[in-house]
Amino acid sequence: MAQRSNNNDNKNNRKKVITINLSWVFYLLLIGGLAYAMFSHGSSSNPEKVEWQDVTEMAGRGDIESITFVRNDFKGEIKIKADRLSRYKDLYPGGVVPKRSPQLYFLVSGKFDPEMQFETLNSSLPEDAKVKVIMVNRENIWSDLLQWVLPLLILVLFWAWMFRGMNRNVPGGGGIGNPFNAGKSTGKLADKNEVKVTFKDVAGLYGAKDEVMEIVDFLKNPGKYTALGGKIPKGALLVGPPGTGKTLLAKAVAGEANVPFFSISGSDFVEMFVGVGASRVRDLFRQAKEKAPCIVFIDEIDAVGRARAKNGGFTSNDERENTLNQLLTEMDGFGTNSGVIVLAATNRSDILDGALMRAGRFDRQIHVELPELKEREEIFQVHVKGLRLSEDFDIKFMAKHTPGFSGADIANVCNEAALTAARNNRPAVTQQDFLDAVDRIVGGLERKESTIMTPAEKKNTAYHEAGHALVGWLLPYADPVFKVSIIPRGNALGLTWYVPEERKNWTRSNMMDRMCALLGGRVAEELTSGEPSTGALNDLERLTGMAYAMVQYYGMSDKVGALSFYDSSGARGYNLTKPYSEKTAELMDAEVKKLVDNIHERTKKIIEGHRDAFEQLGALLLEKEVIFAEDLERILGPKVKPDGEATDE
Ligand code: ATP
Numbered sequence: 001m002a003q004r005s006n007n008n009d010n011k012n013n014r015k016k017v018i019t020i021n022l023s024w025v026f027y028l029l030l031i032g033g034l035a036y037a038m039f040s041h042g043s044s045s046n047p048e049k050v051e052w053q054d055v056t057e058m059a060g061r062g063d064i065e066s067i068t069f070v071r072n073d074f075k076g077e078i079k080i081k082a083d084r085l086s087r088y089k090d091l092y093p094g095g096v097v098p099k100r101s102p103q104l105y106f107l108v109s110g111k112f113d114p115e116m117q118f119e120t121l122n123s124s125l126p127e128d129a130k131v132k133v134i135m136v137n138r139e140n141i142w143s144d145l146l147q148w149v150l151p152l153l154i155l156v157l158f159w160a161w162m163f164r165g166m167n168r169n170v171p172g173g174g175g176i177g178n179p180f181n182a183g184k185s186t187g188k189l190a191d192k193n194e195v196k197v198t199f200k201d202v203a204g205l206y207g208a209k210d211e212v213m214e215i216v217d218f219l220k221n222p223g224k225y226t227a228l229g230g231k232i233p234k235g236a237l238l239v240g241p242p243g244t245g246k247t248l249l250a251k252a253v254a255g256e257a258n259v260p261f262f263s264i265s266g267s268d269f270v271e272m273f274v275g276v277g278a279s280r281v282r283d284l285f286r287q288a289k290e291k292a293p294c295i296v297f298i299d300e301i302d303a304v305g306r307a308r309a310k311n312g313g314f315t316s317n318d319e320r321e322n323t324l325n326q327l328l329t330e331m332d333g334f335g336t337n338s339g340v341i342v343l344a345a346t347n348r349s350d351i352l353d354g355a356l357m358r359a360g361r362f363d364r365q366i367h368v369e370l371p372e373l374k375e376r377e378e379i380f381q382v383h384v385k386g387l388r389l390s391e392d393f394d395i396k397f398m399a400k401h402t403p404g405f406s407g408a409d410i411a412n413v414c415n416e417a418a419l420t421a422a423r424n425n426r427p428a429v430t431q432q433d434f435l436d437a438v439d440r441i442v443g444g445l446e447r448k449e450s451t452i453m454t455p456a457e458k459k460n461t462a463y464h465e466a467g468h469a470l471v472g473w474l475l476p477y478a479d480p481v482f483k484v485s486i487i488p489r490g491n492a493l494g495l496t497w498y499v500p501e502e503r504k505n506w507t508r509s510n511m512m513d514r515m516c517a518l519l520g521g522r523v524a525e526e527l528t529s530g531e532p533s534t535g536a537l538n539d540l541e542r543l544t545g546m547a548y549a550m551v552q553y554y555g556m557s558d559k560v561g562a563l564s565f566y567d568s569s570g571a572r573g574y575n576l577t578k579p580y581s582e583k584t585a586e587l588m589d590a591e592v593k594k595l596v597d598n599i600h601e602r603t604k605k606i607i608e609g610h611r612d613a614f615e616q617l618g619a620l621l622l623e624k625e626v627i628f629a630e631d632l633e634r635i636l637g638p639k640v641k642p643d644g645e646a647t648d649e
Contacts, residue, residue: 027157046098047077047105048091052117055106059121062129063087068102069114070138076114077102197251203382203407204375205245211366212236212253215341219257219293222339233363234331235342237301239349240368243408246345249368250297253343260294262287266303266344269323277304277323285330285340293339301344307353324353331361350568370406373399379407383414390428398434401482403499405441413437442497444490453493459622460525461486461494464535466617467524468496468517471606473632476642477513485626493535508556511546516603518543519596523603524614543599547592557591560584610636 050058055078058064063084068077079101080088088103089095097103108114118133125131199209218225218232225232238246247263254261264284269277288296304323331342342362346352349365356362371379377399384395402410416437421429439446453461465484472478479498486494506514522536555562565579578585607614613635620627620635633639 027153027160030153047102050078050091050104050106052106052108052112056121059125059129059131062126064131066101066132066134067118068134068136069118070136071114072137072139074108074110074112076106076108078104078106080104197248197255199252199256201382202245202248202252203378204371205249205368206375208238208249208366208368211364212249213256215253215343216257219253219259219295219339219341222293233341234360235344235362236364236366237349237352237357237362238343238345238366238368240345240347241370241406242347243406244368244370245407246368247297247299248407250295250343250345254295254297257293257295260291261297262291262294263297263299266298266300266305269304270320277319278326281323281326281330288340289338293341296340296342298342298344300346301356302346302348302351305344305346305352305356307351324356328355328361370404371410373403376402376405376410379410380414383411387414387418388428390426390430392431393429393434394431397431398438401435401499402438409441413441416440439489439497443492443495447488453488457493458486459618460529460533461535462621463524463528463614463618464521464533465494465496466614466621467520467522467527467603467607468539469520469627469632470524470610470614470617470636471520471603472496472498472517473636474606474610474640475513475516476640477510478517479514480639481629481632483626483628484621484632486621487625492538508550511550511556512599512602515543515546515596515599516606518546519599519603520607523600523607524618527604527607528618543596544592547595547599548588550595551588551591557588557595559591560588 055064055067055076058078058080061084063080064078065081066079068079069075070077080097080103082099085097085099085103089097091097091104114133114135118131122130122133199213202209215233215236222232238249240246250263251261262284269280284296288294304320304327306320306324344362349357357365377395380395380398384393398413402413405413413434414437417429417433420433420436424433426433465486469481469484472481481496482499483497484495485497489495518539521539522532525531525533525536550556551560553564553566555564563580580588616635617627617632620631624631629639
């Protein structure tokens with residue numbers, strides 16, 4: 001297995017090397033050509049150097065036919081008479097005097113006055129030995145050219161190097177090392193035979209699956225729909241929290257429809273150079289149209305599809321907006337029946353631009369939610385398929401104890417469990433491995449070192465967690481406690497695990513019960529040690545968030561009334577003015593304070609009313625470090641349920 005992946009790596013590397021070489025060969029040739037042209041100039045005839053003194057002697061012997069004096073180089077080039085060449089063979093390394101002139105040259109200083117010197121020379125010579133003198137000014141175009149080409153070349157090379165650095169970070173790395181590919185789409189194309197994912201690999205997600213199955217049918221039998229005059233949708237938007245299987249679902253559509261699958265992330269369009277994003281969008285759609293029927297999948301579309309700023313200024317981002325405009329134009333541009341269907345995924349459909357969401361572009365929104373109990377069980381089934389499981393593994397129990405987990409989390413739990421089992425040299429993965437994996441994902445790694453907590457801190461933590469557990473157990477709408485631990489994990493000194501109820505609608509009293517359970521730890525500390533500690537930070541943060549949400553968003557405060565200042569579009573984040581007056585702000589603060597005070601009072605009453613049980617719980621935790629629902633039931637009786645099977649007050 002490892003060997004195979006190495007081979008693949010090698011192949012990929014080899015591919016990369018070829019791409020890089022091709023682009024760099026161009027630069028090397030250019031530099032080589034220029035250098036050759038420059039340095040080869042003047043060396044073709046290989047003249048040898050002599051001194052002015054030698055020249056006068058040669059002229060005296062009547063050997064020189066002509067001298068070309070290059071004024072701007074202070075250089076004289078000597079042409080020797082053909083019948084006198086042999087006299088100078090000793091000057092040449094091979095003893096062969098070149099036939100082509102100049103055979104010799106001399107250099108003079110700036111003080112040399114050529115006119116006068118040559119005149120003096122010729123005047124002293126007999127008529128048949130007189131030297132023909134040609135005065136010239138010679139421009140070396142290559143060195144001049146290089147003077148401005150070289151800086152330009154350096155700039156181009158620097159530019160290319162920068163692109164290489166950037167593209168290396170882009171998944172799919174379109175145009176690695178080649179600046180001329182910047183505007184090319186960095187999308188990855190998986191051919192129809194490469195997409196092996198089918199609906200069988202996507203567990204749960206019943207509603208979403210039904211909706212995307214329709215898309216598969218559009219791609220497979222477009223005629224069925226167009227015959228009646230219907231138009232095939234251009235795009236669908238998959239909306240849901242991270243890791244819920246949106247990408248998987250899009251791949252499954254391509255796999256089932258047996259069509260090519262282009263995938264690109266929204267952030268791949270965003271580049272620091274102006275116009276690159278828009279050009280990549282154009283390129284992506286051009287490629288897609290060539291491959292139709294096909295699916296284009298844009299992951300994290302919010303990176304480009306964010307609502308455009310209404311009032312420019314410092315909030316506007318021109319490059320992103322240009323990219324979005326291009327995307328809108330492209331989606332308008334291709335015909336409904338061209339066989340290209342655009343699927344996009346986002347975690348935040350609320351911040352997307354309205355124009356993107358209108359019918360005719362992303363006609364459909366498919367919600368992919370966190371899996372429910374039954375769906376989690378099915379996702380477990382998909383991911384434990386490859387594992388060797390021990391007899392005690394109970395899939396239903398695991399599904400029940402992973403509320404709020406996404407498909408990706410469950411996949412992670414299964415993998416972590418298998419790794420833990422392997423680390424402990426177990427022949428099969430046990431239920432405990434799975435539970436440990438869940439704990440690890442929820443709370444971080446267990447830290448067993450005794451040095452982390454002093455005995456006093458440990459006692460404080462035990463009573464803090466006992467407070468959470470007791471209040472949570474006694475209030476009907478607080479989530480049932482499943483496990484309490486005072487073994488430090490991650491940043492937390494202790495943890496209480498709940499099995500949250502999977503409901504979507506919460507009443508005021510439901511929320512109040514949950515907030516009491518949250519505050520249980522802090523109140524317990526106050527009752528035992530007499531003063532609060534910093535250990536309740538996370539609880540207080542969540543409590544404050546919930547309290548403000550009740551007052552500002554859900555309209556649950558009588559004094560503020562049924563007002564909601566929730567900003568679902570996210571656009572108000574840029575706005576510096578609040579949509580309410582200072583007076584309302586003060587009223588809301590006062591209402592939040594009153595609410596939290598009430599909750600504090602109520603929580604205190606509950607713990608004080610069950611002081612013995614509370615002390616027992618704290619002591620048990622100190623002794624065992626981990627206690628379970630059974631221990632709580634033994635001490636407090638059955639968990640108080642919403643329908644009032646037992647009452648606390
Ligand atoms: P993000 O929004 O973060 O991009 P996503 O919703 O696109 O996440 P995926 O990338 O599709 O999530 O899922 C990640 C992994 O989680 C998948 O590769 C798969 O292993 C697992 N997974 C998620 N949902 C499911 C599911 N319904 N059935 C089986 N596996 C799933």
